[in-house]
Amino acid sequence: MAGMAFISPAFIILFVFLIVPMIAALYFSLTNWNGVTPLTRSDAYEFVGLENYQRILLQSGTRQEAFFTSLKNTVYFVLGVVPVQTLLAMSLAVLVNQRWLKGKGFFRTTFYFPSISSSVVISLIFMWMFNSDGIVNQGIRSIFPAYQSVTWLSDSNGILHNLLGLFGVTRDTLGEFGRTEIASISIWDWLSGPSVTMLTIMILNTWTTIGTLMVVFLAALQNIPAQVYEAAYVDGATTMQIFRKITVPLLRPTTFFVVTLGLIGTFQVFDQIYVISSGGPADTTLTIAYLVYRSGFKDQRMGIAAATAIVLFLIIFVFTLIQRRITGGDRAA
């Protein structure tokens, strides 16, 4: 009986505020509740079946356009941030773990520091540094006087769009094909990459997380027994061979963990978007998480918002499974 008594307070909290809401999200995704009319009123909402899902996924229109815009932006964000932060964190950890390095503690502290700060604070600091006459632009101009200031925080042009533009490839080059719409978004827009503003937020996100991830990698590296390296060294393995054949495989469970954390975190990116851009300019930083918030609390469409959230849950779930295959997390566990 003591067991039940000990665990029930925590379990009740988790049940009422995590499990019940998960079921409620499913339920409300099948209704058209606006979030304002009290639920006690009989006409508060109607049961609409899968209509919300159909509107965001299948039926062309503004809801579908908003959802797929947010999906495109979020996927660019995830694919940009997760590999870069994982590789940077791993490289930094390997460097800090070198035997010749002095001041390991100093570097660990320094790299970890940004992650203790609030996402809102980091966003404000980045907004200040990246504003059109901020430190970043001033710094670049002092090195390249001819530099045309980039408006980092309000530039909706995709970076691939800009890159292709340098080679004279534009929306018109592709003609009708580029204008063909898939899920209410033109092929050119699908392919134009994250906007400059999104890129800024991606840099911010990477900058904040590499510290924590480095500490995770470093802990794993320090758990690899020194004898393993010594044996390899005696066998005449080169530094590169040791890294590729010993360090990377032994870090596999950690890499799996770091990538999973990264996926779950980046798919839900919200705070930075809310503070810096509110989804703008031109919806190019509208992420799925922000869309959930916007549909629910700004457009008063709780049903649509709940359905969007459920779809996000499924996407995260599927991505985690796929990456488990790729990084071999299933073997590592």
Next chain:
Amino acid sequence: MAAEALPQLGEVSSVVRLVRRLVPYVGYALLIIAALSQIVPFVLTVANSFKCLPAVSAAPIAFVPTPPFFVECQVDGVTRSASETTSGVTFNPALEGYQSVFEANLGQWLFNTAFIALSIMLLRLLFDSLAGYSLARIRFPGNRIIFTIILGTMMIPGVVLLIPRFIILKQLGMLNAYSGIIIPLMADAFGIFLMKQFFESIPNEIEEAGQVDGANRFIMFFRIILPMATPALTALAIFSFQGAWNNFLDVLIVLGGNQDLWTLPLGLSFLRGGSGRTLIWNEFLAGSVITTLPMAIIFFAFQRYFVEGVNYSGLAGQ
């Protein structure tokens, strides 16, 4: 294998040897650049939070404070020009940003944040350790299923809970109240997992000795078991406090409608939010410094536990 490979080591060309000798220098250079990129923004934030507004945009990189200290930014109703308050790397500190952010009710936000973070932290220490202990040490029916369910909740993305949690809190009348943010967060799966791991590492004999003495489970838990768990409790306290202090999404949804309950991150985000409001950088930066400072102090005092907590979370992931 060794016999074949070893001679090669002796034949390394001078170029390779040179490269090898350079590796540490390149390594240090890379690490120092990376470390600077992580720390310089904070240094500049602190420096610019103490500048008059024109100086923030005119000379953002000036970071060495010089006398006169705490100059008036407004002289006879005229804003002092940047050149009067700054030159090159030096600047004359001013308190304009701090004054203006305190006028925007920062004191109240600071109190709310501290109250909410401390409440969540203390309640989690109690509930997570009770739950972790029962999962680690007490056999009871449904024990394994409950543990699986708790671990499973770690998979639920916070964003998915946004809408339904809002609905539930609204139904319970807990929106725009301290209880609406504290109660849902007063137990968490990660904390339970962390405490369970720790209690499993304590030898059984201690409890057996306690049972012989006839102490009941509750008394034994609080008198004997919990005091031994100080390292794990410290890590849990730090993580809970940090999470609650910096929390934005939950706070936005639950407390957004009541200005008197805003926390520091929420208040700062609303400072930025008013449309048509020009961005007053020194005010933002001053608010950022005050928001970060308590966490920074805790970080430097308890660094070891931060790192340990991260290692525990690595365990949870596996």
